[in-house]
Amino acid sequence: xxxxxLILALLLTFLASGLAAPAAADPGDVDAAARGVVRVVIIxxxxxxxxxxxxxxxxxxxxxxIVTNAHVVTEALQDxxxxxxxxxxxxxxxxxxRVIAVSPRNDLALLEIASGGLRLPPLALAGGVxxxxxxxxxxxxxxxxxxxxxxxxxxxxxxxxPVKSRGFLSGERPSRQFDSILHTAPIARGNSGGxxxxxxxxxxxxxxxxxxxxxxDAEFYFAVSLRELVPFLRDNGVEPVTNALPCRSIDELxxxxxxxxxxEQSQARDRLAQRAETMREVREKARLTAQMEVIAAxxxxxxxxxxxxxxAVGGGYAAAMWRGIPDRRKHAGIAAGLAxxxxxxxxxxWITRPGLSEIEDRVEAAVAKVEGGEAPGSTNPxxxxxxxxxxxxxxxxxxxxxxRTDDVAFDWSADGCVNGRTQYGLGTGGEWARVFAxxxxxxxxxxxxxxxxRTLRTDRYLLGQEALAExxxxxxxxTPPSCGVSDAARTLGEQQSALIAKLPxxxxxxxxxxxxxxxxxxxx
Numbered sequence: 001x002x003x004x005x006l007i008l009a010l011l012l013t014f015l016a017s018g019l020a021a022p023a024a025a026d027p028g029d030v031d032a033a034a035r036g037v038v039r040v041v042i043i044x045x046x047x048x049x050x051x052x053x054x055x056x057x058x059x060x061x062x063x064x065x066i067v068t069n070a071h072v073v074t075e076a077l078q079d080x081x082x083x084x085x086x087x088x089x090x091x092x093x094x095x096x097x098r099v100i101a102v103s104p105r106n107d108l109a110l111l112e113i114a115s116g117g118l119r120l121p122p123l124a125l126a127g128g129v130x131x132x133x134x135x136x137x138x139x140x141x142x143x144x145x146x147x148x149x150x151x152x153x154x155x156x157x158x159x160x161x162p163v164k165s166r167g168f169l170s171g172e173r174p175s176r177q178f179d180s181i182l183h184t185a186p187i188a189r190g191n192s193g194g195x196x197x198x199x200x201x202x203x204x205x206x207x208x209x210x211x212x213x214x215x216x217d218a219e220f221y222f223a224v225s226l227r228e229l230v231p232f233l234r235d236n237g238v239e240p241v242t243n244a245l246p247c248r249s250i251d252e253l254x255x256x257x258x259x260x261x262x263x264e265q266s267q268a269r270d271r272l273a274q275r276a277e278t279m280r281e282v283r284e285k286a287r288l289t290a291q292m293e294v295i296a297a298x299x300x301x302x303x304x305x306x307x308x309x310x311x312a313v314g315g316g317y318a319a320a321m322w323r324g325i326p327d328r329r330k331h332a333g334i335a336a337g338l339a340x341x342x343x344x345x346x347x348x349x350w351i352t353r354p355g356l357s358e359i360e361d362r363v364e365a366a367v368a369k370v371e372g373g374e375a376p377g378s379t380n381p382x383x384x385x386x387x388x389x390x391x392x393x394x395x396x397x398x399x400x401x402x403x404r405t406d407d408v409a410f411d412w413s414a415d416g417c418v419n420g421r422t423q424y425g426l427g428t429g430g431e432w433a434r435v436f437a438x439x440x441x442x443x444x445x446x447x448x449x450x451x452x453x454r455t456l457r458t459d460r461y462l463l464g465q466e467a468l469a470e471x472x473x474x475x476x477x478x479t480p481p482s483c484g485v486s487d488a489a490r491t492l493g494e495q496q497s498a499l500i501a502k503l504p505x506x507x508x509x510x511x512x513x514x515x516x517x518x519x520x521x522x523x524x
Contacts, residue, residue, distance in 0.1 A: 029201030029401065030137050030164050032462035032508050034089055035442065036060035036121045037162045039141045040068050040097075040111070040193060041085040042076050052156045053082060057140030057194030058111065059203065060120035061233060061240050066097065066111040068193030069208055069224075070104045073111070077102065084111060088118055090159050090465045101236040106178035106228040107208050109193075110236050121442040121462075123195060124402035125226060126202040127244020138165045138185035138207055138221070140194025162194070169204075170220065179225040181205040187221050196223040200247035200401050201508075205229070241402050248399050250506045257397070279367060286366035290359045301353035308346035315339025386414055391456045391513035399510045403460055410456060410515055412449065416492075417483035424449060425480075425492030432489075435496045437468075437475040443508075444471045446500060454515040459507035474499040 038060070042053040056072030066086065076082040077099060087094045095117030101110040113120075139162045146156070167185030183196060187207050196205040205223030233240050316339040322332035391408040398405075409419065416424040416432055424432045424447070436445045448457045463471060478495040481488035 028462075028504070028506065028508055029199070030139065030197060031464070032401070033059075033123050033195065033197055033201035033203075034139050034162050034164065035462070035464065036123045037089055037139050037194060038066060038120070039087040039156070039160070039162075040066070040072055041087060041156060042073070043083045043085045044081065050085075050157075052085075055141065055143070055156060055190055056192040057162065057190065057207070058086070059139075059193075059195045060122045061110075061125075061238055062122050063119040064113045064117070065100075065238055066113070066120075067206060067229065067233070068109050068111060069206065070102050070107045070109045072193045073099055073102065073109050074104075085157070086111070086113060086118060087157060088120065088159050089161050091118075092159065093118065094157060094159075101232070103232055106224055106232070108206065108224060108229065108232045110233070110238070122241055122402070124202045124241040124243045125230065126198050126200075126204045126247075127242060134169055135199055136167055136169050136183050136185050136204065137197045137199075138167070138183075138187045138191060138194065138223075139163070139197060140187065140191035140207060142188035143190035144188045146190070163191075167221070179227045180208065180222040181225050182220055182222060184220060186219070198247055199249075200243075200399075202243055202247070202401055203229075243400055243402065245395055245398070245400050250399060250510060253397065253399055253510060260397075279370070282370050283363060283367055286363045287359065290362035290366075294354045294356070294359050294362065297354045298356075301349050305346045305349035305353070308342045308349060312339045312341075312343035312346060315342055386412055386451075388518045389454065389515040390518045391515040394512045394514050397512040401462075401509055403458075403509050403511060405511065408456065408513055408515075409518075410449075412451065412515075413483075414451070415483070416489040418449075421483060423481055423483050423485075423488050423492055425494075425496050426489040427493045427497070433493070433496060433500070434480075435475060435499055437472045437499075439472075442468065444468065444475075444499075444503065446503070446507075456513040456515055458509075458511040458513075460509040460511070461503050462508040463504075471499060471502065474502060 036059050038058050039055055040058045041055040043050050044053045045051060053075060054072075056068055058066040058068035058072070061067050073084060076084050084097045084099070085094055086097050096114045097111040097117075098114070099109055100112045103109070141160070142163055145163050165186045167183050170182040170184060181196060181204065183205075185196065187194070187210060191207050192209070194207050195203045196207055198204050203226075205225050206229060207221065207223045209222050211220040211222070230240065230242075315335045319332045319336035319339060322328035322335060325332075389410045389412060391410045393400075393405045393407075411419045416426060418424060418434075422434065424434045427433055432449045432451070434447045436447070442462065444461045444463060446459045446461075448459070449455070450457075461471075480495065481491050485491075
């Protein structure tokens with residue numbers, strides 16, 4: 001009956017997982033997290049030579065501090081002739097470490113690498129365990145794999161990639177007086193102290209022990225939960241990198257970005273069509289008004305010119321008649337003057353009458369006035385985007401595992417100069433970009449900026465040591481031009497192109513920021 005219950009429980013677990021449509025683990029994220037997973041070796045002596053006594057796994061929570069299980073280091077704590085060695089997953093060197101905190105109650109230990117030793121990329125902790133019973137990965141150094149591969153004693157001290165196994169989260173439950181996570185990702189002796197990861201490569205637990213499967217029942221495994229790990233770390237002066245954002249794939253983000261772009265383009269087309277219809281109505285109304293006004297003004301001018309002409313004729317006739325009458329000669333002169341003035345007025349009224357071409361002039365003026373009122377200053381959006389900006393993360397468009405998500409001060413100039421000192425390159429597709437490969441960051445980052453939408457995007461590639469060294473060599477091969485140098489944007493765009501082409505198709509992390517003008521008085 002007990003066996004039947006266990007089988008049914010396992011079936012229900014997988015069924016629930018399928019119904020919840022969990023995100024599958026991304027090998028790229030697990031590989032990136034594995035850079036900070038280490039083999040923890042208890043070292044003794046054999047004939048004066050170092051020899052492994054036992055080993056487990058661990059993972060970095062800072063550049064020099066490592067989490068493992070308390071039972072992994074128990075022998076070293078009880079025997080001062082034993083030392084603790086740390087063997088990284090890649091590279092040529094190892095290091096010794098010391099125990100700075102141990103908690104047997106919840107099977108946790110915190111190690112510190114000796115000064116001047118290794119520096120490791122820390123793993124990020126998930127904000128909590130997903131409720132959808134999704135897929136998980138266990139990463140570590142199981143002894144049965146070492147034996148199956150026929151590894152020698154010397155191989156234990158050599159950097160080896162950790163073993164990754166997949167399974168499903170089966171829930172959280174208290175066990176052995178502490179909170180643990182039940183899962184089905186296979187682990188064995190040697191996995192103890194290694195991380196249990198979510199699909200984004202974030203730690204959700206510390207693998208500790210397995211259920212007894214000698215009776216043939218389904219195998220389950222246990223990991224110390226974050227409810228135990230986080231307080232343990234903070235009590236010992238470690239503030240871990242924690243990320244509570246939803247775990248989403250780059251493919252999912254790309255699909256949503258395409259949908260968003262298509263929706264924006266559709267809305268833009270609708271706005272253009274609506275604006276075209278509005279302007280057509282404005283033009284027709286302006287033409288009708290202009291026609292009525294111009295024709296009325298034209299007819300009025302012609303009528304006044306005719307009246308003036310008749311006045312000129314009448315005045316001339318009177319002047320001619322009174323000219324021969326002695327006592328009327330003065331009146332004749334006045335009549336002649338009036339006739340001349342009327343004649344000039346008639347000519348001016350005729351010449352200055354509105355032409356039919358003025359109808360179109362008035363239509364264009366009316367249309368321009370409406371257009372100017374609807375879109376002032378819209379002729380150069382890139383110039384409008386210049387200035388001192390603050391860029392804030394847009395979580396729903398981002399994929400973050402371990403990167404910081406603070407606001408970014410971004411003073412953009414139209415020539416691609418940022419904050420007065422960092423030049424961005426202009427790619428062949430018109431995109432502004434800058435590549436960063438800092439020595440203190442175990443990643444290559446590419447920043448992209450769109451001045452028209454004021455969108456800053458950072459794609460981060462968490463590469464292994466060889467790929468990271470190759471990227472840094474490509475970066476060191478050129479010197480970015482300074483701001484203000486002639487043709488700096490195009491030059492840098494060409495310099496960066498080879499490095500960008502060498503990067504993987506998909507980044508591990510994508511941070512999308514929306515930028516806006518800095519509020520007056522806001523601190524930089």
